[in-house]
């Protein structure tokens with residue numbers, strides 16, 4: 335599953351290679367990739383044809399394109415394996431290419447998705463808190479890389495939750511874009527175990543935690559952002575760019591980079607949590 339930095343890398347690629355171009359035609363070759371567009375493939379293609387792409391936007395892990403006629407956005411779900419590739423229109427098709435949008439400059443935006451969990455759908459733009467966002471994104475909070483992210487408001491929203499801090503970090507309606515990897519890495523930096531109660535953490539600690547989240551994502555982005563410069567926009571998902579720099583995630587039994595204690599893996603919400611048992615003591619059961 336791509337996390338926020340990987341999605342931002344894709345967004346930047348689209349901003350560079352697709353924004354400002356006009357879509358000549360759209361061809362859908364796998365119906366599953368447009369299943370979220372309830373009016374069907376022909377409707378999607380007809381409504382996108384002739385539109386000029388005006389922006390590539392992102393909130394959390396949600397990605398969308400806007401058009402010059404303004405009312406609808408194209409929401410792109412990357413799912414587990416979705417890729418947005420920009421290739422010369424006559425270049426051989428990649429395996430698992432399910433949607434093609436031919437642009438007026440001779441290139442083609444291709445949606446390639448081996449596992450077909452992702453897809454494209456048009457959705458109306460609605461205004462939330464002064465910013466237009468597609469309807470399916472309306473309930474998603476701003477992410478820490480958003481220039482209008484309000485750290486103090488996020489601290490208050492977190493402290494209002496009588497729930498484990500890691501669960502709250504993953505709650506996209508509180509802050510968006512924090513996935514499993516970045517939650518674990520950020521909690522390690524501030525030496526907090528993910529099962530501590532959010533409402534029991536102090537404001538200074540939560541400010542520090544949010545700053546850690548922002549820093550970890552910024553570092554991942556700095557690494558990922560250098561990996562594409564060709565007309566090739568890629569998503570690597572969680573085994574991607576940042577792997578070598580991870581402190582705890584995926585490092586079970588390896589030494590903590592701070593104190594040397596073996597990193598512990600625990601089950602959490604059908605996934606895994608990684609932490610240092612010495613730096614991040616587990617709270618006692620109540």
Ligand SMILES: [Zn+2]
Nearest residue numbers: 590593610613
């Ligand atoms: Zn440690």
